[in-house]
Amino acid sequence: MAEVLAIERRGAPTAVVSVARALADVLDGEVSTTSAGRDAVLDALNRQDTVLGVLARDHPLSWGIATRAAKPVVLVPPRGIFTPSAISRMLAPLDGTIESAGAVTEAMKLFPHTELVVLHVFDHDTVPVFWDQAAHARRDWEREFRARFCPPPDVRVELRSGAPEEHVAQVAADEHAQLIALGWSQHLGEGRARTVRGTIRDATVPVVLFPAGRS
Template sequence: MPHVIAAVRPGADDAAVVPVAGAMAALLCADVRRVDLVARPTADAAPILAALQAVDAVAAVVSRDAVDDPGWEALLQGAAQPLVLVPEKGRAPERIDRILIPLDGTVEAAEAVAETVLLCAGAGLELIVLHVFDASTVPAYWDQAAHARECWEQEFLARHCGVPGVRLHLRSGVAGEHVVDVAESEEVDLIALAWSQRLIPGRAGTVRRTVAEASAPVALIPVLPR
């Protein structure tokens, strides 16, 4: 049977990680398998990566605070399945009803979250998509007739998130500045972020800021090589 890994440090993460792992398992029609971690965070990436290599492992849930240690870069960059980071002092929902999906307009990001989108839509969850324009991507007609914006929104959702009932938020500026704000205002239970697993300087700015500041769990979904 498919399973979600709940990676728990001794005496530290039960109140945060375990409920979210249960919520993810319910969403994914899976069970929960607990992995008890040692007290030294730098030694904990290996057992989680090993557990994720099982053919029936579908995700891992871990405390966000645990991944602050540099030793966790191996986990962030090596996990082939979604990795859900739970803020220790944020919200730990026992049920997932509303999900925020930031999309940058690339095919790679849309493909990475496509399975999640279909699964959540089929389960009747509320899906909220966020797209942030920058100076190079804002449509030339953006300040013109309202119907132009409506047509653009419909085309964007059809191309990148083709399920009914999705709500689209549009913002302009730096994506990392808006994901947390929209997640808070919409009171989402989960943020699902496609990412390249590249942590070199200058990369993954949206992921870094969202993970650091969001009060909701953040699911990092690897972008697979094309």
């Protein structure tokens, strides 16, 4: 049976367990809890039955675990911000990178019965050159985009322009998504993970981070 690991903080009640239960319901799994240190948590995440870990985004170990975990890690907003009791819709941003495309694939595999909305954000370097020259530009572009990144016909695609980190949290709120799925390289160096950092900072719903290249 799939196991969702809720990583709690001693003496600081959070919404982590309730989010873990909502995820376990989607996965038809069960929840286990721990308040152990980083290495013990990483060992627990490596167990075969453990499919993902859940912890507060302001947990002292949040980035230390997220940057090292081989399994997806869910970061939960602070207590008092909306916490979903059920998860039926998920937002997955795509920016053309391998990491973001991988997140869509992994999200569909892990949550096959959850409605998926894909967000693509253009900037001035990535907007198609033909976009303003044909009445059917969006339809043609979306057909090709779906063929490359999200084949299921029931996946809805939302488009925005600008920087991805400026839009993800707001689109998630507008779409009433209860979960945001992001792929990342697990690197937090200067200039890296801008979308991940900005989304986790602004999101009012949990964010699941899929490590790039995981099996």
